[in-house]
Every structure is written in C-alpha cells, then in structure tokens.
Amino acid sequence: MRIRSLLALAAVGVSLAACSTVDRFDAAGDVHALLVAIRDNDRAGFDAHVDRQALKGQIEARLMDEARQRQPGDKWMAVAAVLAGPVADVAGEALIRPETFHAAANYYGYTPDRPLPGRVAIASALRPAGDGRVCAAKKDGPCMLIFTREGSTWRLTGFDPQAANLHLKR
Structure with a gap:
C-alpha cells in the first residue's frame, strides 16, 4: 500500500x-x-x-504603492492616487517600447x-x-x-x- x-x-x-x-x-x-x-x-x-494593459497596470500599481508609503493625511497621497492611472498611461506610452x-x-x-x-x-x-x-x-x-x-x-x-x-x- x-x-x-x-x-x-x-x-x-x-x-x-x-x-x-x-x-x-x-x-x-x-x-x-x-x-x-x-x-x-x-x-x-x-x-x-x-500586453500593454498588464504592463500599464503594473506601473499604476507601483505608483499607488509609492503613494501609500507617504505619511497618512499627506495631501500628495490623494493627488498621487488620483493621478496614478493617467500617469501610468503616459509612462506606459513612453516606456513600453523596444x-x-x-x-x-x-x-x-x-x-x-x-x-x-x-x-x-x-x-x-x-x-x-x-x-x-x-x-x-x-x-x-x-x-x-x-x-x-x-x-x-x-x-x-x-x-x-x-x-x-x-x-x-x-
């Protein structure tokens, strides 16, 4: 057995x-x-x-992680959270190339x-x-x-x- x-x-x-x-x-x-x-x-x-969307998502997640590491109540944290998506799109277009x-x-x-x-x-x-x-x-x-x-x-x-x-x- x-x-x-x-x-x-x-x-x-x-x-x-x-x-x-x-x-x-x-x-x-x-x-x-x-x-x-x-x-x-x-x-x-x-x-x-x-897969551009996956890579842009990774960039956006990285930006959000950076924003979360700031002090709670930091006004820049809120700004970074709002801008993470658009910034990831711009960064993706600039960086995701051969x-x-x-x-x-x-x-x-x-x-x-x-x-x-x-x-x-x-x-x-x-x-x-x-x-x-x-x-x-x-x-x-x-x-x-x-x-x-x-x-x-x-x-x-x-x-x-x-x-x-x-x-x-x-």
Missing part, C-alpha cells in the same frame, strides 16, 4: 514537472520573437508579444554581434512563476521578464525594472 502511494506521488510529480517543461519550451518561441523584436527595434513584432528593453535583450544574448540563442537555451532560462506564467532569469538570477499565455501566444505581462536595468535610450 505504501509503495503504491509513493508511486502515485512520483507520477504526479513527474506530470507536473513535464507540464512546466512544456510551458517553458512553448513560451521560448515567443520570448525569442520578443527579444529579436527588441534587438531590431521592430515595433510591430514587439507589440505582438507585449528601446527601453535593450538592456534586457542584451543580457539574454540578443546583440547584433552574437549568434542568437536557440529555443532550448531560451527555455532553460525560463522558470515557472506561478499561475501558468513563466519568467526569464539566468541561472539563480532574478526574474526580469514575466510572460503569460494569452490564447496561443506568450506575451510580456510584467517586468522588474531594477533587475532588468531598463532605461530610456538617449
């Missing part, structure tokens, strides 16, 4: 690991397409693999002077991030880019601006 339980538990573990590997390999093609679009400043390719993500693409080896990483190499840089999402990270590094499956396409839905060292091109 105990052996059956262990075998059943092992089978469930292998199934879950296989699903995670399939998701990572499946996502790798779209992650590759996004990173190529970033490297080549291809706005249409970039937009096809980015040029802003060049540092992240370079980090993953997408530079004009190097051969492009293969799908298996990309899949190995992805790890499950919960809720069916995957994140791009090198070895034990931080999750820089987070991807979520939307229909048949994996799209960028989150990022860590500090980890990715994102900046505007000047």
Whole structure:
C-alpha cells in the first residue's frame, strides 16, 4: 500500500514537472520573437508579444504603492492616487517600447554581434512563476521578464525594472 502511494506521488510529480517543461519550451518561441523584436527595434513584432494593459497596470500599481508609503493625511497621497492611472498611461506610452528593453535583450544574448540563442537555451532560462506564467532569469538570477499565455501566444505581462536595468535610450 505504501509503495503504491509513493508511486502515485512520483507520477504526479513527474506530470507536473513535464507540464512546466512544456510551458517553458512553448513560451521560448515567443520570448525569442520578443527579444529579436527588441534587438531590431521592430515595433510591430514587439507589440505582438507585449500586453500593454498588464504592463500599464503594473506601473499604476507601483505608483499607488509609492503613494501609500507617504505619511497618512499627506495631501500628495490623494493627488498621487488620483493621478496614478493617467500617469501610468503616459509612462506606459513612453516606456513600453523596444528601446527601453535593450538592456534586457542584451543580457539574454540578443546583440547584433552574437549568434542568437536557440529555443532550448531560451527555455532553460525560463522558470515557472506561478499561475501558468513563466519568467526569464539566468541561472539563480532574478526574474526580469514575466510572460503569460494569452490564447496561443506568450506575451510580456510584467517586468522588474531594477533587475532588468531598463532605461530610456538617449
């Protein structure tokens, strides 16, 4: 009886690991397409693999967090809360573009002077991030880019601006 339980538990573990590997390999093609679009400043390719609403939502949430950290009763907290949505929209338009993500693409080896990483190499840089999402990270590094499956396409839905060292091109 105990052996059956262990075998059943092992089978469930292998199934879950296989699903995670399939998701990572499946996502790798779209992650590759996004990173190529970033490297080549291809706005249409970039937009096809980015969920602007999710990224703007992340920017808005970050602005709200900053506002909440102010002293209670601070008049600027109320102003920041009212302006968070419009500011996130403006910031989203300014920041959610291929040029802003060049540092992240370079980090993953997408530079004009190097051969492009293969799908298996990309899949190995992805790890499950919960809720069916995957994140791009090198070895034990931080999750820089987070991807979520939307229909048949994996799209960028989150990022860590500090980890990715994102900046505007000047």
